[in-house]
Amino acid sequence: MARLSVNINKIATLRNSRGGNNPDVVKVALDCERFGAQGITVHPRPDERHIRYTDVLHLKKVVTTEFNIEGNPDERFIELVTRVRPEQVTLVPDAVDAITSNAGWDTIKHRLYLTNLVNRFKALGIRVSIFVDADEQMVRGAKETGTDRIELYTEPYAAQYAENREAAIAPFIQAANVANELGLGLNAGHDLSLENLRYFQQNIPGLLEVSIGHALICDALYLGLENTIQLYLKELE
Numbered sequence: 001m002a003r004l005s006v007n008i009n010k011i012a013t014l015r016n017s018r019g020g021n022n023p024d025v026v027k028v029a030l031d032c033e034r035f036g037a038q039g040i041t042v043h044p045r046p047d048e049r050h051i052r053y054t055d056v057l058h059l060k061k062v063v064t065t066e067f068n069i070e071g072n073p074d075e076r077f078i079e080l081v082t083r084v085r086p087e088q089v090t091l092v093p094d095a096v097d098a099i100t101s102n103a104g105w106d107t108i109k110h111r112l113y114l115t116n117l118v119n120r121f122k123a124l125g126i127r128v129s130i131f132v133d134a135d136e137q138m139v140r141g142a143k144e145t146g147t148d149r150i151e152l153y154t155e156p157y158a159a160q161y162a163e164n165r166e167a168a169i170a171p172f173i174q175a176a177n178v179a180n181e182l183g184l185g186l187n188a189g190h191d192l193s194l195e196n197l198r199y200f201q202q203n204i205p206g207l208l209e210v211s212i213g214h215a216l217i218c219d220a221l222y223l224g225l226e227n228t229i230q231l232y233l234k235e236l237e
């Protein structure tokens, strides 16, 4: 069964909209864990428009499930991850001005750069995952870097799901098969939701973890956080 890591960026976005500390991201992270989340994901960006670097330091002290820090590995991010030593770091090639992540790495073009980072983080005992599109060549390129896992960028799947779910999932099955064959661990995330999650996890072999933020927090507005996390966990059974 794939594990659920809740991305709490959106909680920080809400807090930042007013200053102050409401909602309290540390409390929400602990509540997510209490309600059954098996991991907490944060994605600090250089402008700190949602999760702040100081939040990451506070969260590290209290999170008892898997702590996953995602982001573009600029110097400040590398320093943060080195200091915090989460269970997992996910390397994402965000442009500074991106509203949200919108592509995986070109693992062939950036092989050396990624290999150096993978070695650096693995030497600290941090599991490394590389964010990639569902593309066989990118999965094979990721393997060359020595990464432990890849995270498949699922936005294209989510976007096509309603129209044609078989076509939407086909490249993801192919990428997953390649990852499994190469011995790469497999995570997935972006725009996964109560609508599209079950079909994804039922069809993707070897899926270890999904990180979900936007849709889950939106659902929680109507359904409550505890109930929502339970519903997502049910989809992963």
Ligand SMILES: CC(=O)[C@@H](O)[C@H](O)COP(=O)(O)O
Residues within 6 Å of the ligand: 007, 009, 010, 043, 050, 070, 092, 099, 100, 101, 131, 189, 190, 213, 214
């Ligand atoms: C890598 C990925 O797909 C997610 O981390 C996504 O970028 C969430 O970040 P936002 O909450 O800023 O959209």
Ligand SMILES: NCC(=O)COP(=O)(O)O
Residues within 6 Å of the ligand: 007, 041, 070, 151, 188, 189, 190, 191, 192, 211, 212, 213, 214, 215, 216
């Ligand atoms: N890695 C994906 C993630 O953490 C959450 O993405 P989203 O559910 O907010 O699109």
